[in-house]
Amino acid sequence: AEQVMTDWPWRQWSAQTPFAMALKAGDVSWCWRDLQHRIDSLAAGFIAQGVTEGTGVVLRSKNNLDALLSYLALLQTGARLLPLNPQLPHALCDELLSQLNIDFMLDLAETALDLNIPALSLQNAWSVSAVAWRPDRVATLTLTSGSTGLPKAAAHTAAAHLASAAGVLGLITFTQHHSWMLSLPQFHVSGQGIIWRWLLAGATLVLADGQPFDVALEQCSHASLVPTQLWRLLKGRSLPEKLKDVLLGGAQIPPELTLQAERAGIRCWCGYGMTETASTVTAKRAEGSAGVGQPLSGKDVKIVDQEVLIRSDSLACGYWKNGALTPVVSADGWLHTRDRGKWRDDELLIAGRLDNLFFSGGEGIQPEDIEKVLVSHPQVSQAFVVPVEDEQFGQRPVAVLEAQAGLLYEELNLWLSNKIPRFQLPVAYHSLPETLAQGGIKISRASVRQWIDRLS
Ligand code: 4YB
Structure with missing residues (x-):
């Protein structure tokens, strides 16, 4: 049965299944009620520091528990949240962030980025801790990885993220009893895709916080991996025993890879998606051929002049720049991906980037x-x-x-x-x-x- 969210997802789960396991990170195991309390006090701390609805906040961090809690707490303040890769060069950040109406930066990275942006810190408070859940508010800005020029900031609502999650969970079984590892960065859609599937399903999220990636992975039933990560896993000494489902994407997925993994008892799912679509839009269970399957529910794909065009309920509501949103779709209402594709045996085949x-x-x-x-x-x-x-x-x-x-x-x-x-x-x-x-x-x-x- 599909969950309809009528409140912040963690609050809804906290009311519905307060003692179910929500989060594991190193030594930390929290149920939904524990998690909600953490988020509430952190969000109140941000609000006390001046964050209000629509405030632009950069969250600069690699994956860890504080970064995940901050992501959720900042959403709950109604902020417009930009998760930032700590390895992006200073000059690029300087130029880019000056166009994105940024009011604060929460810098959790090891070496701070010295920009002229007021800093936020992690503080607990016990006053006002939330704005109303409004799934159509701009929640996140995610930077595209454009091959030329400055990255663009794709703006997504919570509704779009949840629509992405619903599409994937229409194909892959993921329920309260399962656990998905946050195996890709939160500043990328692949990581955020994991977070929103977790929130939609009310399942368990596992983070490698202070422990090796492989150790954390041993507790998980699900993970999202790029092909190179799965190669490395298969070459390792032993496979994580509980790991049953791996969603692959981000690049061409070699059939040799999925055949090998399936033989080792891992169900592989081949996905195709991008920043603008908040992760996967087409996917299939791997069966040895090179395609990326069919559109998930709520997604629509067509090919025009060899180019893949997409319509999706998970689409960004625009690229944010200087206080305005410009559409990600063309006048025809479709997102032009610049990916070359074709249909073969009823599934989408990605041939590569037209620009390459x-x-x-x-x-x-x-x-x-x-x-x-x-x-x-x-x-x-x-x-x-x-x-x-x-x-x-x-x-x-x-x-x-x-x-x-x-x-x-x-x-x-x-x-x-x-x-x-x-x-x-x-x-x-x-x-x-x-x-x-x-x-x-x-x-x-x-x-x-x-x-x-x-x-x-
Ligand atoms: C592909 C491709 C494919 C993307 N074949 N080219 O949750 C997920 O969907 C997920 C799971 C595991 C690993 C990654 C993901 C992603 O989100 C990937 C999304 C992504 O890579 N976004 S991106 O904006 O950084 O790049 C998008 C581009 O990547 C596409 O336009 C394609 O060119 C390429 N790509 N999946 C071949 N299966």
Whole structure:
């Protein structure tokens, strides 16, 4: 039975199932009533510091218990909340935040970001602690990971987040008896998707707070992972025993990966979504083919000129900038994703980003086509193909790989040469430097290109 929220979800669960387990984080185990009390006192503390309905608040933190409590408490104050990746560079934050009507920053990161924004701190108080639950109020701003220019701030209402959650839970069973790990960052939609599914289901959320990721994962029935995380898990010594369902997304999902995980007893779900849609819009149970399934309930997908267009009840109500919202949909009412896609056997197939297409000696190269083959090699766990300038060909492909030690690039090249057309064969191979990871859920292609350009 689907839950209809008539109050802040934690208050509703606190009234309905006060002693059911809500949250586990390291040594902490809280039922819904404990959680609600924590949120109330923290929210009262924020209100006492001047936060009111519509206040712009940046929450800068990696995942931990304080960051989760602050996320919920700030929602309850009616603030317009922007969860921020602590690894974003200072100059970018400075420029970006100046356009987003930010009144306060709660900086929980290890090294503080020195900007001219009034600081909030974690304080407990016992006075007014909530505004009315209004699911249509702008609740969050989430930064897009646009490949060029400044990120945009996608504004979502609580209703949109819950609609996203309802879509996923129409496919994946997740109830009070289950637990989902907050396995992806809260500043990204993939992390927020986990939070809102938890809130909709009244289940248990598990955080790795002060303990290793793998230890926390052992207590969970569900997790959301990007493909590289699942590869790492499968290569590890033992699989978390209770983990039964893994929602994958964020990048191409190699069928080899899900086949291996399913053989190990993990149900894999292949999802496709983006910041503007508050995470997954299409999904399926993995069965060995490369697609991302069909639209979940409340979502609609069509392909026009090879581009994936989306309508969804989880859509952002706009991009926030200087006090105004500009629509995320075009005049036709659809979100134009810039993803290349097609239908195959009744399911959506993502071919890659339209913007990534480049030309080599007159031939179009979609880098994702080559990457897909590269990661099907048993010793390659992540691959990027980017263009380098070439006098004769205009541009030519270069591969940047995360691979097991001992892999010989000459042998890989030979293996690859039997699988793809000659013009797609990389002219050079490099191993992926760790410095390119920026705390997000994926490495930005632009940063890989930059790194390659500096090499030559
Ligand atoms: C894909 C893709 C796919 C995205 N194949 N390209 O809850 C979830 O949905 C979830 C679970 C596990 C891991 C990630 C998620 C996400 O939310 C991912 C959402 C995301 O990545 N948003 S994004 O704005 O950062 O990037 C969106 C882009 O990522 C899309 O426009 C695609 O280009 C790409 N992408 N899923 C191939 N299955």
